[in-house]
Structures are given as structure tokens and as C-alpha cells.
Amino acid sequence: MKNIRLLKDRFLSKAFLTLTILSIFTVVLIGLGLFYKSLPLLHSTSLWNLLSSSEWKPFKETFGFYPFIVGTFWVTGIAIIIALPLSMLTAIYLSEYANIRVRKLVLPLIELLSGIPPVLFGVWGVLVIVPLIQDRIAPYFIEFTTGYSVLAGGIVLAIMIFPLIISILIEVFDNVPQELRDASSALGATQWQTTKKVLLRKSVDGIIASVVLAISRAFGETIAVLMVCGNLAQVPKSVFDSGYPLPALIAxxxxxxMSIPMYDSALMFAALLLFVIIFLFNAISRIILFRIEKRTN
Amino acid sequence: MIIQPHISIQNLNVHIGENHILKNINLDIPDKKVTSLIGPSGCGKTTLLKTMNRLLDRQTDVRVEGKVLVDGENIYDPKVEVTHIRKKMGLLSQRPFPLPMNIYDNIAYGQRIHGNNNKKDLDEIVEKHLRGVNLWDEVKDRLKSPATRLSIGQQQRLCLARGLAIEPEIILGDEPTSALDPISTQHIEELFLQLKEKYTIVLVTHILRQARRVSDYIGFVYMGEIIEFGPTEEILLNPKEKLTRDYVKGFLS
Structure with missing residues (x-):
């Protein structure tokens, strides 16, 4: 009897290990698959050319990915710049200032926001944000834009990652012990002083983690961005120019x-690029987090 | 017999939600003495302590009625500025909660939030108060390292020094030794005995021996009421109320 019990234990531990390896393996497989599929393109054009050239002429078999890379960063960057301060302040308000009733009312609404399908955000972007930029915002700065721009993509994306950052931040803030806030207020600190010097400082790693998650999500978001970005293979010179992020290109x-030679390979290379960008980004943020943890503990 | 009170609590009632936590409390805390609040868990002694520097304000659904006079000023008067009240009191909680910054900044924090940024001044204050809690020699070479790296006992002394650095008149201790080992506990108790020369100390404790060792007065709290208040010897050895006698006996015999 005892042997069977132990055997079962050993079997299960091996089974779990196998499953874990399998799931990691999937990621490796995807990476390898993309790499393999991009090989033809990499053989015909140098990597540096692919990354730095702005010329995108599939019929002539010239593939420059620079506009798409830049487009991806523009849209993601704008989204974070808009979303981060807003969601920080919202999260601080909800966790530190708002009374419990407001919080109970607002939090579910914010979470509802994250449950709305991306395509609806896209439609909303086309119906509201694009005309808003075209008629109301852009005229102050430039002569003409269609409104389909990286700014539109950034705004739509910001609203999509907004609930994600808020719910992570609120969780992070809730994890800061009440006694720590009390310790600060007991010394005569105002609520804002306590928030700024104790709460935010204690939460730095959580804040970074939330931003990392939000950015990873933003890099990959496809449909909503694709609907409002204009999708022109050009390097945007201002926020009112159209852009063409990598996910939109692929989708x-x-x-x-697909009859165009190399086109298949080029799109797979786009996917590989996106894969590498997200991978590198995650790696870098992990290093930063690790540094911070080492410094504070 | 009771000398002039530093804190005077009058007809204090506290409700949290539906619960009547403190019932008609009347209590005078004597100036420059150690007063212990004793009583079984959940009797309201910690809540009573927190009413003295309005730390209950942040909790939801709290209703406080009555007066708490500190130096004759009712701290629940709507015109009173709460940060000003809290600056008069240093708080020591059950477990040490060092702020997420280095040792030096922990002590300087209170001065800085009240607008003192003079480096030389702060250096002096930090050294003085770290010496005051006998921590200076242990940490003087690592003032810039995170306070969380200290041992629990050192952290608690740090928190005491942090509270003293705002130059309060009163020290509130909420079972400040409950997470500490016997040696660290002894450190803190000795400090209290030194500090009562200059400060009024209110100590919540469930350790009767501690109350006996450090306090001049004891208040016995039971089910949200002050059952008895008096000099330490009287409460511990010759209580008037039956409830007090039962409680004290249960622990001392």
C-alpha cells in the first residue's frame, strides 16, 4: 500500500514537470517557428537593412520594417503616457481617499471596462476619437489630418489598458499594511505626504510591474489599434500622422x-520582431525589478 | 492624589458600524507618568489608545462622541488640525513598521514633513534620538542602509526614536513589545522608565508583569468600559472591583 502511495507521488511530480516543460516549450516552438519562416527573407536581405529601411514595396521585394517598429512604439508610448498618470491618480484616489461606497461602485465599472471586446473600442475610436482629433484637436496644431493617426491609436489603447493598470495598482496599494500608513500619519503627516513618501515608495516594484504588463498588452493589441491608426507604411512625424504598428500589419x-514571393516570410519576420520586442522588454523590466528589490531589501 | 491630567477623556463613546466599542469612558491620564491600559483581547483598549491621536479617523463607519482633551484642547473639535494633534504624540505599534527608506530618513521623516530640511539640524536630531534609544552605536556605520535590514528589536527601538524625533509630549504604546524577544522587551521597558521623566506615556499591554514593572497607574478595561483606574499597586494588589480582581488573579497567581 505504502509503495503505491509513494509511486503515485513520484509519478505526479514527473507529470507536473512534463506539463510545465511542455508549456515553456510552446513559447520556444513559436519563436523557432517564426525564425524558421523568416529565414528566406533574412537570407535575401541583411538584418540591418530590414530594421533600418523605410521602404516597404512588397511587389519589388523590398521590405523595410522601420516604419512599423516606430509605429508600434509611438502608439504604445502615447498610450502609456496617457494611461499611467490617469490610472495612478485613479488608483490612489480609490484606495486612499474615496470612501468605501464610492469604491464599491466604481471598481466594478472599471473592471467592466476591461471586459469590453477590443473591436468595440475600435468602433468607438472610429466614431468618436478620430473625428474629435480631426475637427477639434488637430486644427490647433496642423492644417489637416484625417484623424486616423497614432494619437487616435494611443488614446484608444490607453483606455483599454487603463482598467488593467488600475486593478493591479489597487491590489498593490491594498497590500501595503495599514499600520505603515498609520505610522506616517501618527507623525503628523498629511494624507498626501503619506501617499507620496510611504505608499508610492513602498509600491515602486508593483507600479513597475503593472506598467510592464500594460505595455506588453499594448504592444500586442491589434484590432482596435488597426481600426484607428490609418495603417500607412510611413514613419509618423507627428502624433497626427498615420502609423502602422506591427500587429496591424500582420493582421x-x-x-x-500570398502569391508575392517573400511576402509570407516578411510577415513572419514582423511577427518575430514583435515577439523579440516583447521578450526583450520583459527581460529588461525584470532586471530593473530585481535591482530595485536588491536595493530596498 | 491624581496629579494634573495631560489627557482627559470625557464621556467618550465609540461606535464602529453596529458595534458599541467604547462605552462612556471617563479617564484622566496623569502628566509625566506611565499609565497602562490592561484588559482581555478585544476589550477596546487599543481603540481607546487610537482615539487619543485620532487614528480611527481613517477607518470607515466610525462614530466618536464625547471629548478628548489634550492640554485642555478638545482634539475632536472640528476646528482642530489633526496633523498638529498627532505631532504631539509618538506612536509605537504592536509590530515595528519602519518606513520604506533608510535608517537616517526614518528618523528625519517627521522633521521633514513638518518642513525642517536643514541638513545639520537633521544630523543632530537623528544622532540624538538614536542615542536616546541606545541604537546609535549599533547603526552609526550604516545609516544609509534600509531600515528593514535591522532586527525586529532594533526596528522597534528605531520606531520609538522616530516617534521621539518629532518632539512629542506623549508616547502612545500599543502592546509595543508583543513581537519582541525578552531582551528587546527589556530594552524597551528600560527606555520607558527613562522617558517618563520627560513624557507622558500611555501603554496598552496584556502582560500584567510589564504593567507592574513600568507603570505608575493602571486602567482596567473590560467590554468597552473602564472598570477601575488607580495607582499600579492598588489595582494589582488591592482592587476594589470584583472584575478587576478576577482578571488580575487569573494572571498573577
């Missing part, structure tokens, strides 16, 4: 015009 073109 728009995969399955069409």
Missing part, C-alpha cells in the same frame, strides 16, 4: 497577396 495582410 491586415496575412492570407492575402
Amino acid at each position: 491586415n495582410n496575412y492570407g492575402e497577396m
